[in-house]
Amino acid sequence: MCGIIGIVGDRPVSDRLVEALRRLEYRGYDSAGIATGGAGVIDRRRAEGKLDNLIDVLDGAPLPGTIGIGHTRWATHGAPTKNNAHPHATDRVAVVHNGIIENFQVLREELIAKGHVFQSETDSEVIAHLVTDGLDQGQTPQQAAAATFARLHGAFALGILFSDEDDLLIGARRGSPLVVGYGDGEMYLGSDAMAVGPLSNRICYLAEGDWVELRSAGAIIHDETDAIVEREIRSSSVAAEAIDKGNYPHFMLKEIYEQPTVIGDTLNTYFNALSGKAHMPPMPFDMANVPKITIVACGTAAYAGSVAKYWFEQIARVSVETDVASEFRYREAAMPEGGLAIFVSQSGETADTLAALRYARSQGQHIVSIVNVPDSSIARESDVVLPTHAGPEIGVASTKAFTCQLTVLACLVLTMARARNAIDDAREAILCAALAHVPELARDVLQHDDRILSIAGDMVDARDVLYIGRGSLFPIAMEGALKLKEISYIHAEGYAAGEMKHGPIALVDDGVPIIVLAPSGPLFEKTVSNMHEVIARQGQVFLLSDEAGLKAAGDVPHSIALPDVDAFIAPILYALPVQLLAYHLAVLKGTDIDQPRNLAKSVTVE
Numbered sequence: 252m253c254g255i256i257g258i259v260g261d262r263p264v265s266d267r268l269v270e271a272l273r274r275l276e277y278r279g280y281d282s283a284g285i286a287t288g289g290a291g292v293i294d295r296r297r298a299e300g301k302l303d304n305l306i307d308v309l310d311g312a313p314l315p316g317t318i319g320i321g322h323t324r325w326a327t328h329g330a331p332t333k334n335n336a337h338p339h340a341t342d343r344v345a346v347v348h349n350g351i352i353e354n355f356q357v358l359r360e361e362l363i364a365k366g367h368v369f370q371s372e373t374d375s376e377v378i379a380h381l382v383t384d385g386l387d388q389g390q391t392p393q394q395a396a397a398a399t400f401a402r403l404h405g406a407f408a409l410g411i412l413f414s415d416e417d418d419l420l421i422g423a424r425r426g427s428p429l430v431v432g433y434g435d436g437e438m439y440l441g442s443d444a445m446a447v448g449p450l451s452n453r454i455c456y457l458a459e460g461d462w463v464e465l466r467s468a469g470a471i472i473h474d475e476t477d478a479i480v481e482r483e484i485r486s487s488s489v490a491a492e493a494i495d496k497g498n499y500p501h502f503m504l505k506e507i508y509e510q511p512t513v514i515g516d517t518l519n520t521y522f523n524a525l526s527g528k529a530h531m532p533p534m535p536f537d538m539a540n541v542p543k544i545t546i547v548a549c550g551t552a553a554y555a556g557s558v559a560k561y562w563f564e565q566i567a568r569v570s571v572e573t574d575v576a577s578e579f580r581y582r583e584a585a586m587p588e589g590g591l592a593i594f595v596s597q598s599g600e601t602a603d604t605l606a607a608l609r610y611a612r613s614q615g616q617h618i619v620s621i622v623n624v625p626d627s628s629i630a631r632e633s634d635v636v637l638p639t640h641a642g643p644e645i646g647v648a649s650t651k652a653f654t655c656q657l658t659v660l661a662c663l664v665l666t667m668a669r670a671r672n673a674i675d676d677a678r679e680a681i682l683c684a685a686l687a688h689v690p691e692l693a694r695d696v697l698q699h700d701d702r703i704l705s706i707a708g709d710m711v712d713a714r715d716v717l718y719i720g721r722g723s724l725f726p727i728a729m730e731g732a733l734k735l736k737e738i739s740y741i742h743a744e745g746y747a748a749g750e751m752k753h754g755p756i757a758l759v760d761d762g763v764p765i766i767v768l769a770p771s772g773p774l775f776e777k778t779v780s781n782m783h784e785v786i787a788r789q790g791q792v793f794l795l796s797d798e799a800g801l802k803a804a805g806d807v808p809h810s811i812a813l814p815d816v817d818a819f820i821a822p823i824l825y826a827l828p829v830q831l832l833a834y835h836l837a838v839l840k841g842t843d844i845d846q847p848r849n850l851a852k853s854v855t856v857e
């Protein structure tokens with residue numbers, strides 16, 4: 252999952268390639284590089300690590316040229332070194348690639364036998380050599396490129412630059428998205444609308460299997476049979492939005508603090524303050540008769556789905572299955588005809604989630620997606636899109652997108668419960684009133700930041716941290732553990748509190764902090780019993796509950812009193828302190844909070 256950009260025109264491209272890479276860094280930041288061509292040579296600059304390193308290289312050795320390609324990498328094959336950084340090049344061709352070439356070993360051996368010399372450990376480099384091989388045999392760039400695409404197995408979005416062509420870039424996509432941008436005397440190629448958005452507001456999403464010849468005056472698009480085709484050009488609303496951290500030291504902290512506002516913005520779309528009821532846009536199916544719901548997503552978005560499973564089953568009385576997309580897509584799940592499949596994704600580009608969506612479609616499901624990027628691949632392939640209104644989320648650790656996903660799901664649950672006559676008016680009024688108060692309650696929860704910082708100080712030397720909760724707080728325990736792992740690199744696990752005695756309690760000693768998520772409600776006493784089992788074994792417990800819960804729990808040395816709320820909305824509010832705890836621990840550890848090691852914001856490879 253890398254970001255790619257290409258520009259062909261008659262003005263220098265280097266600066267604009269780098270600016271586009273800045274917008275694409277969310278796809279990976281292991282290395283970055285750009286290449287220009289057209290004057291008989293391929294000229295490249297590449298650097299290991301963040302884009303700033305490439306900028307330093309370019310400061311010392313600027314790159315001229317009016318045609319070029321650029322790449323920001325999340326390493327799959329080959330270490331994140333300069334040598335493995337894209338563009339990969341021969342003396343005739345340079346290539347940027349997002350995806351994985353599954354048969355690269357076979358192709359590489361074949362090309363080595365023909366005398367090609369490889370410089371990297373990547374799967375991508377074979378593409379540059381295959382195209383070069385075609386050119387060496389007298390093929391045109393178009394013929395060499397088309398012949399190469401036919402030999403590749405796996406997923407790719409590609410940008411190809413030629414040493415001898417000053418007005419031709421070739422792009423191609425199979426499995427990975429690719430966008431063409433139309434400018435005035437200039438054309439663009441990019442991984443997504445964000446890459447080309449500020450350069451052009453007229454874009455075209457290439458269809459699966461398409462490849463494109465891009466010249467400064469326009470584009471010729473071919474389908475997978477090489478026939479010339481027309482694709483819709485649409486206007487893009489992605490602007491060159493200035494995204495900054497404001498007065499916050501990190502995007503993650505800013506995004507945590509934006510939650511009261513963006514949850515409110517999301518509620519404004521799906522909740523009518525006058526009627527006091529949740530509502531949804533028209534659905535092309537009857538919500539009252541959905542036989543089953545399947546919710547599929549990855550990572551944090553999957554935990555939002557897991558919370559919603561509790562809600563749908565308890566409140567709307569409909570059977571729900573949840574799965575992570577990487578498992579779901581290959582397990583040939585049996586799905587009843589006419590079922591509802593919900594896909595949750597901040598980016599809307601997660602490759603596994605998109606593949607799972609396509610499987611669900613093949614099984615006759617109605618497809619609803621909850622995404623934060625309305626023009627994303629997942630949104631474009633859905634029957635109904637329910638956008639979250641979290642605004643751009645830059646920190647790799649998902650925070651505000653998660654609570655906005657929960658907000659949309661809560662509104663969907665209430666709407667479906669009403670459609671199915673599963674809820675009476677009085678209960679609906681209580682749950683709706685609770686939901687309407689989430690923004691102000693979230694503000695109250697954030698007031699505990701100093702206390703959470705001091706708890707983080709008590710935990711900074713921990714090697715392992717456990718999070719426990721029951722019911723809809725169990726997914727929040729897993730989310731808390733995921734947040735901590737990904738940004739502080741402290742090992743953490745989230746468990747159903749009742750499962751501790753079936754194994755994990757063996758880990759407990761006085762060096763293992765245990766975060767207990769136990770709002771008052773039907774499961775409170777059970778969770779507190781599990782907490783005491785841990786305390787009895789010298790576990791260092793940190794209890795998150797409300798005033799009534801803390802009183803009932805007895806003597807617990809470390810605790811935070813969160814607002815007293817209906818159990819329905821507790822998972823949304825309890826997500827905030829676990830985000831803040833992970834954040835403060837990461838600050839104390841000195842890690843790279845917004846761009847943690849080995850990760851990328853959008854995971855576009857399987």
Ligand code: AGP
Pocket residue numbers: 549550551552595596597598599600601604647648649650734737852853854
């Ligand atoms: C969360 O903090 C993660 N970085 C990650 O688990 C993320 O939620 C997952 O990759 C799914 O991404 P998506 O929402 O863009 O599909």
